[in-house]
Amino acid sequence: GAVVSQHPSWVICKSGTSVKIECRSLDFQATTMFWYRQFPKQSLMLMATSNEGSKATYEQGVEKDKFLINHASLTLSTLTVTSAHPEDSSFYICSARDLGDIQYFGAGTRLSVL
Amino acid sequence: GNSVTQMEGPVTLSEEAFLTINCTYTATGYPSLFWYVQYPGEGLQLLLKATKADDKGSNKGFEATYRKETTSFHLEKGSVQVSDSAVYFCALSPNDYKLSFGAGTTVTVRA
Numbered sequence: 001g002a003v004v005s006q007h008p009s010w011v012i013c014k015s016g017t018s019v020k021i022e023c024r025s026l027d028f029q030a031t032t033m034f035w036y037r038q039f040p041k042q043s044l045m046l047m048a049t050s051n052e053g054s055k056a057t058y059e060q061g062v063e064k065d066k067f068l069i070n071h072a073s074l075t076l077s078t079l080t081v082t083s084a085h086p087e088d089s090s091f092y093i094c095s096a097r098d099l100g101d102i103q104y105f106g107a108g109t110r111l112s113v114l
Numbered sequence: 115g116n117s118v119t120q121m122e123g124p125v126t127l128s129e130e131a132f133l134t135i136n137c138t139y140t141a142t143g144y145p146s147l148f149w150y151v152q153y154p155g156e157g158l159q160l161l162l163k164a165t166k167a168d169d170k171g172s173n174k175g176f177e178a179t180y181r182k183e184t185t186s187f188h189l190e191k192g193s194v195q196v197s198d199s200a201v202y203f204c205a206l207s208p209n210d211y212k213l214s215f216g217a218g219t220t221v222t223v224r225a
Contacts, residue, residue: 004157032211043118043203043215044158093157097211105150105157 002028004096006106013084014114021079021109023094029074030096034103035067038091050077084113116141120204120216127194127223135189135219137178137204145206147171147180147187148213152201161189161202194223 003026013019023033031052036044048058048069056069066088068080077096081088089112095103121136139147146165150158162171167182176191187204204216 043217046212049212101211102160103213105159107155107157
């Protein structure tokens with residue numbers, strides 16, 4: 001099946017720094033990618049929808065200036081957590097939608113902000 | 115709004131036991147319904163889906179039927195294996211490709 005690679009799988013950073021997470025579709029082109037956030041023992045919450053070549057669409061309550069999303073190509077989307085704080089610590093997951101409208105998920109990135 | 119409620123876990127079973135994970139939903143219109151599975155250390159994978167009422171999705175011995183009258187999409191497997199140990203997520207999509215997930219149910223199958 002299709003593969004979505006997410007990198008890094010785990011990152012630890014100091015409060016106030018920015019962290020970039022990459023999401024790549026390895027064997028298909030994805031016009032749409034999605035970014036989710038998952039808290040411990042809770043469900044995935046959609047943060048934003050990323051369309052190639054256009055601005056991301058953010059869900060209500062998600063700060064667009066805090067979570068910068070770039071979808072520069074059909075195989076790569078990035079999420080940058082700017083000026084990270086401990087409350088941003090979470091598990092971030094991306095998915096990519098193929099032409100058959102199936103979403104394929106990355107393995108996730110665990111962000112720990114000290 | 116759209117929401118999914120699924121059975122809380124964790125669920126622990128013996129091999130060859132019958133598994134049911136309940137899932138009900140609230141949505142406007144006629145959403146597509148999904149079950150995703152997450153094996154340890156891996157990303158979510160689509161297990162099965164149904165796009166309209168009375169559709170039955172099936173894969174790897176798992177089945178779920180889209181029940182519009184009860185707004186449910188319960189997941190079942192007749193005989194589980196240790197390799198079925200994972201977290202299972204019920205989800206819906208109201209045709210805009212955005213997925214709304216349930217909280218997930220952790221299933222552990224013991225030999």
